[in-house]
Amino acid sequence: MSKIIGIDLGTTNSAVAVVDGGDPRILENVEGNRTTPSIVAISKANERIAGLLAKNQAVTNPANTIFSVKRLIGRKFSDKEVQEDKKWFPFEIREAGNGGVEIQMGDNWHKPEEISAMILAKIKTDAEAKLGMKVEEAVITVPAYFDDSQRQATKNAGEIAGLKVRRIINEPTAAALAYGLNKKANEKIVVYDFGGGTFDVSVLEVGDDVVEVKATGGDTHLGGDDFDKRINEYLVAEYKKQEGIDLSGDKLALQRLKEAAERAKHELSSSSETEINIPYISAGESGPKHFLMKLSRAKFEELIASDIKRSIDITEQVIQDAGFSKGDINEIVMVGGQTRTPAIFNAVKEYFGKEPHRGINPDEVVAIGAAIQGGILMGDVKDVLLLDVTPLSLGIETMGGISTKLIEKNTTIPTDKSQIFSTASDNQTQVEIHVLQGEREMAADNKTLGRFILDGIAPASRGMPQIEVKFDLDANGILSVSAKDKASGKEQSIKIEASTSMDKAEVERLKQEAAAHAEEDKKKRELIEAKNMADGLVYTAKKAVSDAGDKLDSALKASVEEKIKAVEALADKSDLDAIKKASEELSAETAKIGPAMQSAKADNDQEPSTNNQEEENKEGDSNSEESKGEERGKQG
C-alpha cells in the first residue's frame, strides 16, 4: 500500500514528512535538504525549475521567478492583500476572468494553484525518490485563517500535482497533533507560529477527538527576516560610526554581513555574546578594512523587542477574540524557527506563566503533524495491531545465585532470545533451569516463574558442555523456556502462562524496588562474579599443574600452589579488591606454566607429550573465560 505523505506548504519554505513504522519523519529532497524553498521559475534556458534551483537564479531572472504564491492562492485580484503585495512582487500579476489572480511566468499566465502545484510536484517526486515507492495521496496544511476558496484552491493544487488530497488541515492543528494534544479532551491550546516571513497565532479547543479553531490572528509581514534586517541595519550603522565607511551600497559586503548576522542570531540563542568577524569587508584608500564587532544578546533583544511585544499583543487579542482569558489556556505550542530565540520563548512563557511545548523541531512540526494525520488515515490495519512490551526482565539463575537476563524489560513482544550456558563442576550430568522475572541482580530477590531440570548431560570437564537456553515470549505474554544439551540433543522445556499479566501497581513497585537496591545489588553481583572468576582460575591452575606433572619446575609449581591457596583463603570473604588482586596474581603465575613447559621442550626435543600440554593449556584459558556465564548446576 502506498504511503500518505504530510506536506507543510509554506510561504517561503515547504517540508514533507511521512509516518514509517509508526513514527513520523521528515523526508529530505533530492538536494539533501529538509526544507524546499517554495519558489518556481522558468529559467533563461526556458526550463521549469522549482525549489533551491529556482532560488539560485532568482536575482538574474526576477520577472520569471515566482515566490510567496501562498499569499495569492484562492484570493480575488481585488483583495486588499493582493493589491498590497502586488506593489513589491517583481513578477507580473493580473485579474483572471473569474476575478481571481493570474501570474505571468515565461510567456504564459498561470493560476496560483498551478504554481503551487509545481512546488508540490517537486515535493512529490523527491518524496518518491526518498521512499523508493510511488506516492499518490497527501495531507496538506493551510493557515487556520484560510477561507473555503483558499482551501479549495490548495486542494486543487495538490490534484494538479497528481496527488489525491485526503485532507486539508490547519497548520496549528497539525502542530498540536504532532505533540499528541488531540487526545487531551476539553483543553484549550494556543499555537504561536513565528516563521521567517509571517506570524500566526491560533486558539484551538479540543473536544471529543475533534480540534476546533476558536480564533486566529497574526501579521502576514512579520517574521524572522525582520530580525535579520534589524541586525544588519544596526551593524551597518555602527560600522559607519566607527570606521566612517558606508557599506549599504556594497552588495557583496552586504551579502557577507547578512550571512554573519544570521549566524550571530543563531549563536545568540545559546550564548550571551557573539563576535562578528568579517575580514577584508571593504578596501579603503589606506588599505583593506575589516569588520570586527561584538554583539550581545541584550543588544539583539533590544533590537527586536518591539517585534516581540507586537506578537504578544496580537496573541492577547486572539485569546480575547476566542472568548477566553490567558488563564484558560492549558497548552502552548511553539512553531517556526524564530521561536528558538530565547527572548521570544521567554516572552511567551512569561505571558502565560507556563512552559510552552518545544520538543519537536519548530521548522518541521507542522509537516510532522500532517504526516501523523496521514498515518491515521492510512493506518486502519495498524490500529488493530497494538504491540505490547514485557514490563519486567526475564532470565535464569546462574552460578553464585546471579540473575542473568535473557529478555530485557520493555522489549516489544513477540520476541525470542537464546544463549549458551555450561556446567559449573566436572562431570556434572544435570542442570537446573530456574526461570526468573524482575530487575534485581540476585536470583533470590526476583520472582520465580518456574523451574525444571535438564539431565543426561554426558560427563565432561566443567565449562565443556554446551547448553542452549531459549526464551520465547509470544504476543499474549506466554513464555516458553527450553534447554538443550548440544552434545546429546536432549531437551527439556516449560511453558509459563502469566509472564506479563501483572497489574501495573505491582510492576511499578518491583521497578522501584530494583532502582532502590541498584547500587548494593550491583556490588553483590560484582563480588560473586569475581568469586566465580577466581573459582575458574583455581580450577584451571590446578588442572595445569596436575597435567604438567613432574615435568614442571618445582619452584614454579610451589609458587602457583601458593597463589592458589591465597585465592582459596578468600573464598568466604567478601573483600572484592583482595579477591581481584589474588586472582590476578594467580592468573599471572599460571600463565608462566605454558612458556616454562615450552622451554623445557626446547631443552629436550625428544619429549613427545609437550605438544599436547600446550593445547590443554589453551583449553584451560578459554575455560576460565566461559565460567562467567556458567549455569549454576546441581551435581547429579
Added chain:
Amino acid sequence: MKEKDSDKEKKPEAQAEEYLAGWKRAKADLENYKKEETQRLDSVRKFACESLISEMLTVLDSFNFALTSSKDEDTKKGVLMIKSQLEEALKRSGLEKIEVKAGDKFDESLHEAMEGDGDKILEIVSEGYKLNGKLIRAARVRLGDSL
C-alpha cells in the same frame, strides 16, 4: 441456512487474510527500515561534518579576500600556502570545489546569481563547493550577456 454458514466460514478467512497482510507489512517495514538505516548511517558518516565544513568555507573565503587585497608578495605566498593546507584537509573529508571561470554559462544547479542580467558569468564572487557529491554552497556569480 447455507448462506449463513458460508458467511461464518468466510469471516475467519478474512480475518486470517488481514492478519497475514499485517504480518507481511510488519516484516516489510522492518526490512525497509534496515535498508534505510544502512543508507542513513552511510549519509551520517558522509555528512556528519557538513556544518563544520560549511563554517570553514567562510574561512576559505576570507583567505581569498586576503590574497586579493594583499600587496606584500612574501605574506601573500604564506597565506596562499596556509589556504592550500586548509583546502587539502577539507578535500580529504570529501569537499570538492566547483570548477567555474569567467565566461562560463550560468547553471542554477551549480551557481547562485548575485546580480546582473544575462546568462554569462562575468565574475566569481565566491567559490562553490560540493561535499561528497552534495552541493553545500553554490558558486556565487555576477552575470552579464557578454564578457
